[in-house]
Amino acid sequence: MEVNNSFGPIDIAISGLRAQSKNMEVISSNVANAQTTDNGNGQPYRRLEAVLKTDGDGIGGVSLDEITMDMSNFPKILKPGHPDADEQGYVTMPNVSLPTEMINLNTAARAYKANTAILKRYQEMVETTLELLK
Numbered sequence: 715m716e717v718n719n720s721f722g723p724i725d726i727a728i729s730g731l732r733a734q735s736k737n738m739e740v741i742s743s744n745v746a747n748a749q750t751t752d753n754g755n756g757q758p759y760r761r762l763e764a765v766l767k768t769d770g771d772g773i774g775g776v777s778l779d780e781i782t783m784d785m786s787n788f789p790k791i792l793k794p795g796h797p798d799a800d801e802q803g804y805v806t807m808p809n810v811s812l813p814t815e816m817i818n819l820n821t822a823a824r825a826y827k828a829n830t831a832i833l834k835r836y837q838e839m840v841e842t843t844l845e846l847l848k
Contacts, residue, residue: 729775
């Protein structure tokens with residue numbers, strides 16, 4: 715494997731922070747809209763997913779490739795008094811699963827934390843180097 719020198723450890727960690735930050739924004743949007751039965755066009759909110767990609771061919775950073783919609787089916791629940799209920803009393807709900815979103819949020823937060831740990835260790839190395847050079 716060839717090492718791409720255009721990305722240092724700091725650049726890679728910062729790209730990871732940016733990508734996971736965007737990922738957490740998408741997850742937060744899903745959680746916030748988990749009960750949105752009408753997004754303005756008569757359809758429930760459709761879950762979003764952040765797709766990340768690597769930068770370059772070798773060792774490099776990561777970036778947000780695109781934000782896609784989850785095209786899985788909408789669940790229906792029986793709520794006869796709900797304003798968006800159909801003739802049988804069923805409401806079409808968003809395809810957001812809160813346990814799944816919480817797992818995704820935890821994973822993204824841990825990746826974010828790992829990248830901040832890299833930055834902290836790098837800062838400690840620089841400080842130690844400067845101490846040795848005094």
